[in-house]
Amino acid sequence: MAKDLEKKKNDTAKGQGRKPPRVGMEWPRNDALELGTSGDWTSILRASGNVTVANGLIMQAAILGSCGKRTDPEATDFVVGFVDSMEPRDAAEALLLTQMAATHQATMMLARQLNHVENIPQKDCAERALNKAARTFAAQMDTLKRYRSKGQQVVRVERVTVESGAQAVVGTVESGGRGSEEK
Numbered sequence: 001m002a003k004d005l006e007k008k009k010n011d012t013a014k015g016q017g018r019k020p021p022r023v024g025m026e027w028p029r030n031d032a033l034e035l036g037t038s039g040d041w042t043s044i045l046r047a048s049g050n051v052t053v054a055n056g057l058i059m060q061a062a063i064l065g066s067c068g069k070r071t072d073p074e075a076t077d078f079v080v081g082f083v084d085s086m087e088p089r090d091a092a093e094a095l096l097l098t099q100m101a102a103t104h105q106a107t108m109m110l111a112r113q114l115n116h117v118e119n120i121p122q123k124d125c126a127e128r129a130l131n132k133a134a135r136t137f138a139a140q141m142d143t144l145k146r147y148r149s150k151g152q153q154v155v156r157v158e159r160v161t162v163e164s165g166a167q168a169v170v171g172t173v174e175s176g177g178r179g180s181e182e183k
Helices: 002-015 042-048 051-063 073-085 091-115 120-148
Strands: 022-026 034-038
Touching (some): 022 073, 034 051, 042 091, 051 073, 091 120
């Protein structure tokens, strides 16, 4: 099934005329992780603002889920793919989206742990950690939504009652405050 999804994903990306960004990783003998990139990184590079931020994002994604010299290329590609698919507009969004992908991976790992607990203390611990991770992701989603809306709030009035003899104003009302025209 995973191979079928990979084929469909690549076919979809080809259909759009672009290949998704990917990261290749290798541990040579000098004990430094070497990264290589492929695919279309345009949206991430544009959003990052400069190559240094983009490289930091890639390195942080690469070591996510790693332990010693063991790395997880699929986890890295998930993070990069998520950031790319969310189309970040600037460096702040790119970094927040990277955190969101990491939080999601942690949430899923904790859900798996909760399914395999053997006693009540393990269950309680896994349940608390899963709850915190899920709440963190929800807070990150809210932060992204507020950031993208630039703090603008829309108030929609569902029902207005106008008593007899009263007047109602329909339209945009701007208030300059008392005495704004006097000065």
